[in-house]
Amino acid sequence: MGMDRQMLMLRLRLIVAALLCVLAIPVAWAGEAGSAGFIGxxxxxxxxxxxxxxxxxxxxxxxxxxxxxxxxxxxxxxxxxxxxxxxxxxxxxxxxxxxxxxxxxxxxxxxxxxxxxxxxxxxxxxxxxxxxxxxxxxxxxxxxxxxxxxxxxxxxxxxxxxxxxxxxxxxxxxxxxxxxxxxxxxxxxxxxxxxxxxxxxxxxxxxxxxxxxxxxxxxxxxQAGQDPYKKLVLGPGHQAAELDVCGPCHARREAFSQVQPPAGSAFDDHYALAMLTPDLYFPDGQQRDEVFILGSFLQSKMKAKGVTCSNCHEPHGGGLVAEGNAVCTQCHSPAGNDAFPSLRKAEFDSPEHHHHKAGSTAAQCVTCHMPERSYMLVDPRRDHFFRRPDPLKSKASGAPDVCTGCHSGKTADWAAEQILAWKPAGDRDWQDRSAFAAFTNGDRSAKAIADLTSYILDTQRPAIARATALTALGSAGSLTVSDAERVLQDKDPMVRAAATGALRQIAVQDRIALLMPLLNDPSRGVRQQAAVEIAGAGVAMLPASDDAAYRKGLREFIEARMANADTPESHVALGGLALSRRQWDEAQQAFTTATGIDPQMTSAWLVLAQLAEARGNVKGAEEALTSGLAASPSNVDMLLARGDLDARRQQFDAALGWYRRAQAADPGRPDVWVASAIGFALKGDRVAAATAAQRARDLAPGTALPPELEQFLASPQ
Structure with a gap:
């Protein structure tokens, strides 16, 4: 029995599933301009x-x-x-x-x-x-x-x-x-x-x-009137103000303006903080890339209990407020600290707690609770999550384990047994990311989605982790209308902004009704994202009374992207907005600009190819993919897209050639072998198709195959 080539070729269509903003870069170079109000x-x-x-x-x-x-x-x-x-x-x-x-x-x-x-x-x-x-x-x-x-x-x-x-x-x-x-x-x-x-x-x-x-x-x-500096009070006990002052520079984030906002301006009104994405953080929340502290600190119990930057750092010289473990024992000691009444009063700076030789590097609090990771080769930065070592959770999420990082000859299981012997009861719930880690590592089962949804709805979890989970959930989620109402009304603007993109499985009318109140949200970041989602859902269904707020939010989004018009990712974001609004010429211009700034911006080349083909310009699609591959000849997504284009043109031998190049570039990607299986099936080669399909399943058990391919493989010879 032959295979339905038309149905299989539909499976090969290039789809843009999501366009995400990341961060998370002669007219004379001007000098000091005497900016208004500054005195130096x-x-x-x-x-x-x-x-x-x-x-x-x-x-x-x-x-x-x-x-x-x-x-x-x-x-x-x-x-x-x-x-x-x-x-x-x-x-x-x-x-x-x-x-x-x-x-x-x-x-x-x-x-x-x-x-x-x-x-x-x-x-x-x-x-x-x-x-x-x-x-x-x-x-x-x-x-x-x-x-x-x-x-x-x-x-x-x-x-x-x-x-x-x-x-x-x-x-x-x-x-x-x-x-x-x-x-x-x-x-x-x-x-x-x-x-x-x-x-x-x-x-x-x-x-x-x-x-x-x-x-x-x-x-x-x-001495007339009130000191204007009294409006911005910094120091211990003023966490919100300090995070708004220190956070913008000690964070991986995207600015909404070309002009640095006044000190102390609300962070979420001027910046979009990078989420805990796999390129920046490990699934358990540890820092991976250079993330500049804030994203890690926001995950911590320290933040939740009111600790702020100046509790530990002297703000003018930049050093620590005390030497060594004394920074930590100003709170974590038998005397405790009246500013933090929930602290457990106990002796922590002792072998009975850390189980290492007193005075050694291993006995330093930061060694276990703030592990270092070096950036720029020679610049070690400490993780500000302040986590308790949990070797098994680190192992399960594929993250570094601070214990076996020192005890290189031992296993995570050995380390976990040692910790359990020392401390039978541990506060693991705070840093439990098992649902998040499972979803990040590719588990899309009903249970994984339900567990992640429960994590999102638990307001005791760190807001940045819940916001990241919402971003990851996206349209795969199981949020009900009532769940959506809860997260869209969350007290943290990060959660509200992230929630706007996790409603796409909800009926359009209900989705727009949920999003409309956010057009008047106090946070500019939330307003922008609500407007973008409404644009994608269809503004024809928006009541006229909300049109002004919608257009304001959309304008704020565009202005924020144009403030970063010297970066390719901003044009990718503008192109994504244009696509959602069916503005094909504007989309093509935005993605073309992105590739002009960065020829290796493969996501932009892929969309340009899809746009051209969708508009009947197959030659233009080929030219876009050819240009993209010239800049990134080993990019697997580009190679697969080029093979898919040939497959749709029924040039199956050529398509298989591109798939082989993708296999050589990254033989560990299951989708490469799925594409090859489809290519062989289109040629009618059942044996080769079955071999490629099995390779995909060997790499990732449970890999889903297109139904048409399954039918072809199961059909009699």
Missing amino acids: SAACADCHASEATAWARSDHAWALKLPDAQSVLGDFDATSITHNGVVTRFTTRDGKYYVETEGADGKAAVFEVRYTVGHRPLQQYLVETDKGRLQVLDLAWDVNAKTWFHLYPDQHAPPGDGLHWTGSYKNWQARCATCHQTGFDKGFDFPARTYKSHWAELTVGCEACHGPGEAHAGWVKS
């Missing part, structure tokens, strides 16, 4: 000498500096380094610092160092290329080892690649500047593709955290 850190030092002295030695003060003999720590005395055959030389001339290296055109060129970045444990350097564009060199100075090194030694990104030092992902204004300067305004002109950036102070000064000081300085002189 030097003016603050007159009255706040001790704070100014501490700040001058801090990482904030060193965030960005002009290059001179004091600020440049690297060796520019005619030194050089070679990476992937490219020789880079560092020299000085007439008091200026220069780098000779491979430019955007692949030719050697000399660039003047415009600024230094940081001072420990490494220092980086910025050079200006064209159109006011500052780029971060991939070569950095190791302050401790006193040597040059490449930040990505195993990576080869040639000129034209977005990850080359001249590429979009290494652009300072797009990716870094706002957290290294005070009162920053990116000043990006999208049509001209130029920058004319401004700032109030070159580095992270007093006013970056306290706000413009002009009114405060005036009050000091006149």
Whole structure:
């Protein structure tokens, strides 16, 4: 019995399931523009000498500096380094610092160092290329080892690649500047593709955290009325304010504006925090990529109990408030801390608790509760989840285990037995991510979905984890209308924003009715997402009385994306919105712009191919896939899409050729073998199709095959 080729070819259609925003990057480079209300850190030092002295030695003060003999720590005395055959030389001339290296055109060129970045444990350097564009060199100075090194030694990104030092992902204004300067305004002109950036102070000064000081300085002189700085109170006991001040820079997030908002502005009104996605975090919540603290801290019991940044960190010098375990024992001790009445009063800094030699590295609280992970090769960062070690949960989620990280010859089961012997009762519920981890690892069973839904509805869980679970759940969810009402009214804006995208299994009329109140939500992030979801659901069903609020939310979304128009991911998001609104030309323009900024943006190439084919332009689809593969020749999704296109054209031998290339690129992906099985079935080769299908199931037991393929394989010879 033959196979229904038309039905199988339908299975091969390229589908855009979701478009997610992530974060989570000559017009002269402008200087200090005398931003309204800012007076500079030097003016603050007159009255706040001790704070100014501490700040001058801090990482904030060193965030960005002009290059001179004091600020440049690297060796520019005619030194050089070679990476992937490219020789880079560092020299000085007439008091200026220069780098000779491979430019955007692949030719050697000399660039003047415009600024230094940081001072420990490494220092980086910025050079200006064209159109006011500052780029971060991939070569950095190791302050401790006193040597040059490449930040990505195993990576080869040639000129034209977005990850080359001249590429979009290494652009300072797009990716870094706002957290290294005070009162920053990116000043990006999208049509001209130029920058004319401004700032109030070159580095992270007093006013970056306290706000413009002009009114405060005036009050000091006149003593008339109330000190305007009293409106923003920081310090222990003021967690919400500190998270709004510290959070924007110590977080993986997307900004909604080119202009740095005033200090203390509500985070969710100006930024979208990156969720606990697998590229950034392990399924149990541990940090994976460089996430800059906030996302980890928001998961912690510390956050839930009211602990804030300045409980542990001295805000002006940036150091800890005490040495070693004393930071922790200011609360975790027999005396406890009256500010946190729920604390268990007990002796923690003792072998009876940590079961390691007193005074050893293993006896330090942070060793077990804040494990380190190094970024930029030499920069270790501690996880701020403050978790209790749980070797079995780490093992189940494929995450690092702090116990076997030190006891390398032992197993997670051995470590779990040791902990159980020491501590028969443990607070595991707080960090229990089993439902989340199972779903993240591919379990889409009814039980997995039900467990994840229960996790989402449990308001005792950290809001960022629940929001991430909602994002993961998406249209696969089982939220009822009443469940949806609960999460859409959650007190945390992260949960409300994430919930807007998890309602797609609910009938359109009910979905729009649920989303409409969020068009007037106090959080700009929530309003944007509600408007986008309503656009996708169909605004024809929106009452006229809500039209103004809808258009405002949509406008806020577009403005936020255009504020980041120098990044490809923003154009992918705009393209996704255009698709949902059936604006095909606008969608094509947005995705084309994304590929222009980053030719390796494969998701954009895939959508361009689908758009072209859907509009009857098969040649255009082939051209898009060809261009995408030229930039990313081993990308499996691109290879599968190219094979699918040939299969739809009934060029089955050609399709199988693309599938073989996908197999070679990643033989461990089950979908590669499913595609091959379909290709063989279309040719009528039952044996080869069965072999490929079995390979998919060997890799991932339970892999679902298209019904038509199952029927073909089960049919008699």
